[in-house]
Amino acid sequence: MDSAYEWKQYYAAERARLGARALLAQVDAAQPLELRGNGAIVVPHTRIEVTGNQIAAAVSTVLASDAERVLALGVLHGARRCDHDRVTAARNGDLGARTALRGVHDEDGLASEEFSLDGFVDMLALACDRVGRRIDVVCRYPFLVGDDPASLPGIEELEQLFDGGALLVATTDPIHHGHAYGTPSHECLDAAEASTLDAARSAIDDQLIALSEHRFADFAQLAEQHRSDFRDTGPVTARLIGEGFTPQVHDLALVDYSDALAAPVPSWVAGALITL
Secondary structure: OOOHHHHHHHHHHHHHHHHHHHHHHHHHHOOOOOOOOOOEEEEOOOOHHHHHHHHHHHHHHHHHOOOOEEEEEOOOOOOOHHHHHHHHHHHOOOHHHHHHHOEEEOOOOOOOOOOOOHHHHHHHHHHHHHHOOOOEEEEEEEEOOOOOHHHOOOHHHHHHHHHOOOEEEEEOOOEEEEHHHOOOHHHOOOOOOHHHHHHHHHHHHHHHHHHHOOOHHHHHHHHHHOOOOOOOHHHHHHHHHOOOOOOEEEEEEEEEOOOOOOOOOOEEEEEEEEEO
């Protein structure tokens, strides 16, 4: 799996294997979350077989609201396959490449092969179709945000959508850990141990507190430390809802990816359901 496109196919196959009936059953079993008017829901994009209940809770919350529009912020893992060299150059500090790619992207451009919002969007569409309700979902993918989301090209559109009443949903997998993700062997933590779940929750709390306090440089360091792909959607979400929000982690699962990545155990990703 060396591209977002391959992961897109992987997760599409998973949803097809589960089928619409199973996805809707998860929505039926989910309880809506309490969400303040200018808050946000954060969902994972890990395997829906493991964390589909978390996505279903977000879908249930959207359905229980009077929202007519959702602003969904996705992780842009690496843009399109044809953009690989430019993305690599930008992440390695090439100023020209970074300037060209930094901004908010959509699925007509750099995000056309991205998968991170597919599970949420598909589950919401199924639930809306069943009850005959129309909810407009605007998917956007901030990229190379760094520690200054206010200067991100395209942030104005997101602010207008959010201020105009769109319900905000963002996605992240806030920890990638183990052999598949470059964690030194002596630091690898067994996902089955209760202490590992506690350590993961603490690491996620640290990220959320830094975002709540708009300490974006500190957050960037934490995101790098824990291999968090909240690096872009996190600061933008915090910018939109404002400083001083109260984060709450409602559910947390450590999802094994050793088989998918042909890597030794432990190789896991944290999937968390969060409200801000």
